[in-house]
Amino acid sequence: MPHTTPPLPGEGSAPATLERLLAAxxxxxxxxxxxxxxxxxxxxxxxxxxxxHTLETFLHHDASWSRTAAALHLHVNTxxxxxxxxxxxxxxxxTRLSHRLDLxxxxxxxxxxxxxxx
Numbered sequence: 001m002p003h004t005t006p007p008l009p010g011e012g013s014a015p016a017t018l019e020r021l022l023a024a025x026x027x028x029x030x031x032x033x034x035x036x037x038x039x040x041x042x043x044x045x046x047x048x049x050x051x052x053h054t055l056e057t058f059l060h061h062d063a064s065w066s067r068t069a070a071a072l073h074l075h076v077n078t079x080x081x082x083x084x085x086x087x088x089x090x091x092x093x094x095t096r097l098s099h100r101l102d103l104x105x106x107x108x109x110x111x112x113x114x115x116x117x118x
Contacts, residue, residue: 018101022108030109037106040089051089054082059104063094 014020022030039045041052054072058079061067069076083094092099 018105019108022105022112025109027112030112034106034109037090037102038110041086045089051082051086054079055086055103056107058083058094059100059107063100 035042038052041055043049043052046052054068057071058064058068061071065076065079069079072079086092087094090103092103094100094103
């Protein structure tokens with residue numbers, strides 16, 4: 001008898017994605033993970049929100065310094081400084097894929113926290 005994998009939430013034939021995987025995680029667990037992971041970047045710690053926005057943009061642009069700088073209308077050295085601050089504050093090294101995935105998952109959990117799905 002062949003082993004079948006249960007479907008993820010959403011369309012049956014859609015590809016498996018991190019977003020769909022996280023949608024299967026209870027909303028309260030997603031909220032706690034996001035808050036703990038992103039705490040130093042949240043508005044109560046970074047009033048301007050620049051670090052969180054920089055992180056989102058950096059990950060959206062596949063960790064490209066130049067594309068992130070262009071998207072944010074900043075000099076690349078400013079982006080490098082902000083990413084170093086993010087790394088210091090979160091304890092994550094954004095040159096490591098596993099750390100980038102942690103932060104990406106936390107951002108997705110945060111985005112879906114109020115919706116009940118990621």
